[in-house]
Amino acid sequence: MKRNGLRALGLTTCAVVLVSLIGFAAVDLNDIVANELIPEISKAAGLALVADYTLKTVEELETLEATGRTDGIRLAANRALFSLNAREMELYAMENDALVALAVAGDQDAANMWFFKNRASYKRPELVEEYLLTVEADTLAIAAGKVLGGFYVPGSPLGAKTEDELVELAKNGESLGLRVAAATALTAFWNTGQPLTIDQTRKEILSVVLVYPELALAYQGYLAYLFSL
Amino acid sequence: MKKALILASLLLVSSLAVFGQGYDAQPADALVFPFGVAGTPYENAELGVRGGTIHEASIEDPRGWNNHTAHETSTTQYTNLMHRGLLNLDHISGAVVIDFAKSYDISDDGLVLTFHLRENIYWSDGVLITADDVLFTYNDVILNEDVDCNSRDGQILPDGTFPVCEKVDDYTVTFTLSTIYRPILNSLAFNLMPKHKLAQFVHKLNPDVPVGTFNETWTLDTPLDELVGNGPYIVTGYQVNVSVTMERNPYYYGYDNAGTQLPYFDKFVSNIVTNQDVSMLKFRNGEIDVYGMRAEDIPILLPESTGKGFSVMITDLATYGTTWILVNQDIGLAEGTDTEKREIYRTVEFREALAHLLDKDTMVQNVLNGLGTYQWTGVSLPSPFYAGRDYYGGPITEADAVTFEYDPALAASKLDALGVVDADGDGWRDLPSGAPLEITINANDNTTRIAYCLIIQDDFRAAGLNANFQVIDFNTLVGDLFAATGDIILLGLTGGDEPNSGKNVYTSCGSLHAYRYSACDDPDEVDLRIDELMDLGANTFDLDAAFGYYKEYQQLLAYQLGYIYLCQPTFLYAHYDFVGNANLSSPTSTPGGNNGLLLELCFDKTL
Numbered sequence: 004m005k006r007n008g009l010r011a012l013g014l015t016t017c018a019v020v021l022v023s024l025i026g027f028a029a030v031d032l033n034d035i036v037a038n039e040l041i042p043e044i045s046k047a048a049g050l051a052l053v054a055d056y057t058l059k060t061v062e063e064l065e066t067l068e069a070t071g072r073t074d075g076i077r078l079a080a081n082r083a084l085f086s087l088n089a090r091e092m093e094l095y096a097m098e099n100d101a102l103v104a105l106a107v108a109g110d111q112d113a114a115n116m117w118f119f120k121n122r123a124s125y126k127r128p129e130l131v132e133e134y135l136l137t138v139e140a141d142t143l144a145i146a147a148g149k150v151l152g153g154f155y156v157p158g159s160p161l162g163a164k165t166e167d168e169l170v171e172l173a174k175n176g177e178s179l180g181l182r183v184a185a186a187t188a189l190t191a192f193w194n195t196g197q198p199l200t201i202d203q204t205r206k207e208i209l210s211v212v213l214v215y216p217e218l219a220l221a222y223q224g225y226l227a228y229l230f231s232l
Numbered sequence: 233m234k235k236a237l238i239l240a241s242l243l244l245v246s247s248l249a250v251f252g253q254g255y256d257a258q259p260a261d262a263l264v265f266p267f268g269v270a271g272t273p274y275e276n277a278e279l280g281v282r283g284g285t286i287h288e289a290s291i292e293d294p295r296g297w298n299n300h301t302a303h304e305t306s307t308t309q310y311t312n313l314m315h316r317g318l319l320n321l322d323h324i325s326g327a328v329v330i331d332f333a334k335s336y337d338i339s340d341d342g343l344v345l346t347f348h349l350r351e352n353i354y355w356s357d358g359v360l361i362t363a364d365d366v367l368f369t370y371n372d373v374i375l376n377e378d379v380d381c382n383s384r385d386g387q388i389l390p391d392g393t394f395p396v397c398e399k400v401d402d403y404t405v406t407f408t409l410s411t412i413y414r415p416i417l418n419s420l421a422f423n424l425m426p427k428h429k430l431a432q433f434v435h436k437l438n439p440d441v442p443v444g445t446f447n448e449t450w451t452l453d454t455p456l457d458e459l460v461g462n463g464p465y466i467v468t469g470y471q472v473n474v475s476v477t478m479e480r481n482p483y484y485y486g487y488d489n490a491g492t493q494l495p496y497f498d499k500f501v502s503n504i505v506t507n508q509d510v511s512m513l514k515f516r517n518g519e520i521d522v523y524g525m526r527a528e529d530i531p532i533l534l535p536e537s538t539g540k541g542f543s544v545m546i547t548d549l550a551t552y553g554t555t556w557i558l559v560n561q562d563i564g565l566a567e568g569t570d571t572e573k574r575e576i577y578r579t580v581e582f583r584e585a586l587a588h589l590l591d592k593d594t595m596v597q598n599v600l601n602g603l604g605t606y607q608w609t610g611v612s613l614p615s616p617f618y619a620g621r622d623y624y625g626g627p628i629t630e631a632d633a634v635t636f637e638y639d640p641a642l643a644a645s646k647l648d649a650l651g652v653v654d655a656d657g658d659g660w661r662d663l664p665s666g667a668p669l670e671i672t673i674n675a676n677d678n679t680t681r682i683a684y685c686l687i688i689q690d691d692f693r694a695a696g697l698n699a700n701f702q703v704i705d706f707n708t709l710v711g712d713l714f715a716a717t718g719d720i721i722l723l724g725l726t727g728g729d730e731p732n733s734g735k736n737v738y739t740s741c742g743s744l745h746a747y748r749y750s751a752c753d754d755p756d757e758v759d760l761r762i763d764e765l766m767d768l769g770a771n772t773f774d775l776d777a778a779f780g781y782y783k784e785y786q787q788l789l790a791y792q793l794g795y796i797y798l799c800q801p802t803f804l805y806a807h808y809d810f811v812g813n814a815n816l817s818s819p820t821s822t823p824g825g826n827n828g829l830l831l832e833l834c835f836d837k838t839l
Contacts, residue, residue, distance in 0.1 A: 086517070091513060091517070092510075092513070095509070095510070095513065119509070119513075119532070120509070122528055122531075122532070123528050123599075123679060123683055126527065126528055126598055126599070126601050127597075127598075127601065149535075150531050150532065151531070152531075152535055153530065153531025153532055153533075153534050153535045154531045156531075156534050156535045158534060158546075159530065159531065159534055160530065160546055160601065160602065160603060161530075161601055161602065187535050188535060190535070190539070191534065191535035191536070191537070191538065191539070194538035194539050195538045224539075227539075228538070228539045231539075
């Protein structure tokens with residue numbers, strides 16, 4: 004599965020100046036989400052602010068989702084709208100064909116719901132791994148990867164992997180879905196053990212984001228958890 | 233229920249219950265739970281504070297509020313919170329313990345049990361609870377044949393008589409037995425009902441009402457302020473297809489050992505959802521606080537647990553209860569139809585063939601993700617009487633298990649021998665006469681049961697049986713079970729430690745002997761021996777002797793294949809971490825669902 008094209012561009016030009024709010028003494032999530040330019044860090048703050056954003060009006064959120072200054076603002080608004088509009092139950096009520104059509108058109112929530120509704124057919128990790136060999140839409144690969152991550156997470160009765168295995172898979176897994184699976188499991192693993200501080204996590208994101216985007220995704224999820232504490 | 237749906241928009245029933253003011257101080261006869269006391273089942277229980285609301289989910293609407301006429305868990309999960317009995321199951325260990333009785337004595341000959349009731353304890357409406365309520369419940373409700381009561385069968389003594397319940401004084405009752413009956417302690421855990429509210433509906437006590445009036449009492453149409461109980465919660469709100477709300481009973485007599493009246497949570501709200509997936513989505517979103525997990529939920533919930541603040545409990549503890557299919561051996565009997573099909577269904581070799589088509593290994597691996605156990609008997613695996621043990625309470629070795637291995641070839645040969653062959657060349661086996669044999673398999677909208685049914689359907693069809701699976705509504709399925717309609721039903725039953733509690737299911741005249749109700753009038757030799765063994769097992773306090781009787785009974789049940797057992801999941805549970813004491817959940821009790829004894833001990837840690 005091909006890597007993110009934008010990431011590849013960043014890597015080859017090496018002209019990106021990484022600007023981050025690293026070293027910020029106190030964690031002001033609203034400040035981070037408004038000003039942080041590194042998408043993963045901005046999104047982490049955004050994810051931690053979703054509950055707050057659900058207190059805004061739908062109109063405000065729709066504006067923020069469309070025109071928010073940063074990735075984090077737009078993500079927070081998007082997730083808040085998803086909750087307020089009861090989009091999840093709307094998706095749950097859809098037939099599989101409709102969900103797949105939306106997923107193929109780029110709707111990640113639809114893809115997640117399709118896999119959720121059909122997960123009984125993928126009750127073992129090897130079945131999801133087989134699915135990943137043939138799936139074409141990135142959204143469906145990501146959805147499958149998230150479920151596969153649930154098998155890989157340490158403590159899982161089926162398919163648990165070690166942290167080292169997960170880091171390697173997040174970096175070099177053969178497919179997007181496998182790398183997302185590893186990222187999902189790593190985030191869960193780190194949430195439990197809390198091995199890094201906020202600042203350490205930010206540094207890790209900066210060190211890997213251009214090379215290993217899914218590993219950065221794992222750190223993003225963990226950072227969101229730290230922000231929420 | 234259709235009628236209720238039509239009126240749904242108008243049936244927003246939320247009314248203030250008629251509550252009394254509660255106790256000024258902890259009653260002298262309060263039931264005190266020993267939180268944190270070493271050497272008791274409560275040693276790991278934390279003291280909590282009162283307040284807050286706990287939310288959970290239920291798949292079905294209740295069918296009424298009358299505990300003693302209910303036959304389904306969708307009702308009793310609420311009525312068991314509204315009422316308590318002389319005895320109860322311990323909230324953590326599951327052992328039979330005192331509850332509304334503060335003590336009891338057994339006479340030297342084992343025939344007279346004397347219960348001493350807690351004094352100055354009140355119903356939720358402030359009326360004193362006395363021995364009269366015990367006698368009313370036992371003599372005028374449970375033993376009253378005009379009442380469609382599920383627990384009457386469990387009261388029958390081996391000689392066919394019932395214990396005689398008598399009043400000694402306002403706070404003392406006796407139960408006199410004609411014979412020693414060990415399970416009586418389980419049977420006497422019946423929920424008490426308020427005489428002052430309900431006697432008027434019992435024809436025996438009020439001839440002005442028709443016989444059977446009690447069966448239509450405390451239905452869903454009853455104003456909620458009419459409901460009175462002595463349990464920790466009382467129903468105060470009900471919206472069809474939406475929710476049931478229960479609020480604390482100010483006169484509940486349970487306290488913690490720091491002097492706080494239980495339950496801790498002020499309110500308990502059960503959201504009625506269409507299926508378990510919706511329940512799970514609500515749990516993920518924090519709309520419900522506790523959730524009985526399935527194996528397929530683990531990869532979804534496990535990675536989210538820490539981030540969202542809930543815990544996932546994955547254990548290898550066998551759960552109570554059974555999951556089975558039954559072949560309706562009375563099909564068409566009432567209508568005078570399906571004679572040949574009924575004969576085939578009554579042929580044990582046919583049921584053996586079906587049993588050999590049940591791929592339990594695939595069920596456990598694929599449906600339960602390996603987190604399950606096979607079943608071959610109606611007694612729950614955790615029970616010390618489970619026949620897979622070598623002796624009472626002993627290790628489970630399955631040395632004498634009666635099992636039917638998955639063997640499609642053997643199944644085919646049995647069907648061939650019965651003449652159930654493809655007579656017309658259409659690919660499907662027919663009845664011996666050549667008439668078509670079509671088999672419907674019904675289950676409710678439960679993902680685990682649906683998955684089992686799909687596996688069974690595939691294997692039946694591969695063997696040439698024209699089997700078709702249909703999902704139907706739970707309450708409709710229960711109706712079919714009692715009406716002996718349909719070919720094959722897949723369902724489950726709750727279970728406990730005491731085999732005698734299954735008397736209503738496994739004895740030939742039991743109210744839930746659903747695979748062949750006609751056995752009551754026409755029992756065969758196996759039926760008669762099972763009936764005898766149930767009595768023998770109950771008629772001794774020698775647990776080893778009882779084990780022997782129950783072992784034979786379970787083996788006969790297995791050979792008889794009335795209920796054909798499948799698999800049972802190991803105990804999985806999820807709860808938000810703010811729910812104090814939810815971590816004590818086990819197969820014995822949880823904060824919600826059909827065995828919600830733990831609920832009154834749970835509290836909001838954020839308060």
